[in-house]
Amino acid sequence: MQNLTELETKWKGAAETAGSVDALEAIRVEALGKKGEITGLMKTLGTLAPEERKSFGQQLNLVKDAVTAAIETRKAALGDAAIEARLATEKLDMTLPARPGEVGRIHPISQTIDEIIAIFGEMGFGVREGSDIEDDFHNFEALNIPKDHPARQMQDTFYLPQKPDGSQMVLRTHTSPVQIRTMQSEQPPLRVICPGRTYRVDSDMTHSPMFHQVEGLVIDEKTHMGHLKGCLQDFCRAFFGIDDLKLRFRPSYFPFTEPSAEVDIGCDRSGGELKLGQGNDWLEILGCGMVHPKVLKNCGLDPEKYQGFAFGMGIERIAMLKYGIPDLRTFYDADLRWLKHYGFLPLDVPSVVGGLTR
Numbered sequence: 303m304q305n306l307t308e309l310e311t312k313w314k315g316a317a318e319t320a321g322s323v324d325a326l327e328a329i330r331v332e333a334l335g336k337k338g339e340i341t342g343l344m345k346t347l348g349t350l351a352p353e354e355r356k357s358f359g360q361q362l363n364l365v366k367d368a369v370t371a372a373i374e375t376r377k378a379a380l381g382d383a384a385i386e387a388r389l390a391t392e393k394l395d396m397t398l399p400a401r402p403g404e405v406g407r408i409h410p411i412s413q414t415i416d417e418i419i420a421i422f423g424e425m426g427f428g429v430r431e432g433s434d435i436e437d438d439f440h441n442f443e444a445l446n447i448p449k450d451h452p453a454r455q456m457q458d459t460f461y462l463p464q465k466p467d468g469s470q471m472v473l474r475t476h477t478s479p480v481q482i483r484t485m486q487s488e489q490p491p492l493r494v495i496c497p498g499r500t501y502r503v504d505s506d507m508t509h510s511p512m513f514h515q516v517e518g519l520v521i522d523e524k525t526h527m528g529h530l531k532g533c534l535q536d537f538c539r540a541f542f543g544i545d546d547l548k549l550r551f552r553p554s555y556f557p558f559t560e561p562s563a564e565v566d567i568g569c570d571r572s573g574g575e576l577k578l579g580q581g582n583d584w585l586e587i588l589g590c591g592m593v594h595p596k597v598l599k600n601c602g603l604d605p606e607k608y609q610g611f612a613f614g615m616g617i618e619r620i621a622m623l624k625y626g627i628p629d630l631r632t633f634y635d636a637d638l639r640w641l642k643h644y645g646f647l648p649l650d651v652p653s654v655v656g657g658l659t660r
């Protein structure tokens with residue numbers, strides 16, 4: 303019978319000294335592949351006497367596990383070495399001065415977020431951020447979206463692998479969980495906006511699996527729908543730079559607000575071109591409403607005492623409208639020519655006093 307110690311030493315040694323990922327894969331095939339040496343021995347087990355089969359089989363399995371482990375360890379090491387090599391060749395010295403005549407650009411998403419913060423900052427809003435990975439409670443349950451709610455299908459969700467207790471984290475499908483976290487950790491009066499990345503299983507000209515939203519939340523004892531309308535009207539007029547921009551609040555439904563509305567801005571589509579602030583047409587840009595009493599309760603706030611409004615909008619969408627960017631996917635192509643065309647100069651910092659970017 304084959305000396306199993308020798309066999310193990312041979313293949314472990316081969317794995318440990320493999321010089322590349324390809325060489326290592328060749329060794330794996332020779333040892334453990336369909337026609338590999340160890341696999342071949344496994345196949346002979348059936349021909350042995352029962353007693354012999356048991357002890358030889360057990361030992362052979364140990365060899366197989368040891369060789370598999372050695373291959374995995376070497377694979378990880380080779381992978382690390384490959385990354386190290388890449389990092390060494392792609393090293394950038396960030397302290398070097400910029401090349402004369404070459405000025406970097408601020409991405410339109412960053413610029414738009416800065417503009418939104420500048421406008422709401424003037425109105426007394428603070429900024430809050432959550433994390434991209436959320437639990438079911440904050441992304442759904444606390445927002446009055448129970449397990450069987452159709453809104454769960456509306457937002458095609460990326461789920462992370464199941465945890466031992468059966469629960470699953472998600473990539474947040476909206477920025478609304480940040481309003482939950484804010485209400486849980488701070489006392490009213492609250493006046494915050496929450497910009498950030500969001501994720502949905504969706505990809506075409508107008509949808510990207512990763513996109514950005516900004517959430518707004520105001521909670522105190524007196525804020526009503528009139529304040530919501532005034533606040534969003536001021537924001538839209540400042541953001542688009544159109545003083546008499548018309549807004550339409552259309553009744554709608556969101557599980558976390560009651561009543562809920564969608565906001566359209568006035569536009570003109572005649573002649574195949576979209577012009578904001580003119581004509582008699584409408585374009586939807588955001589969702590909003592009065593925070594549902596159940597949501598307040600879920601966050602430990604007394605709905606008899608506190609009330610307020612919330613809103614949410616897509617940042618790419620309003621950036622595309624304001625800056626005439628036709629295709630959503632180009633935002634993430636990292637194409638330098640695109641960035642030179644649509645990007646902003648680093649010193650072009652938006653502020654309401656200094657004038658927003660036009």
Ligand code: DAH
Nearest residue numbers: 476478589590591612613614
């Ligand atoms: N969370 C909604 C979405 O992703 C957007 C939204 C609508 C947020 C209404 C709100 C709101 O806070 O009141 O589609």
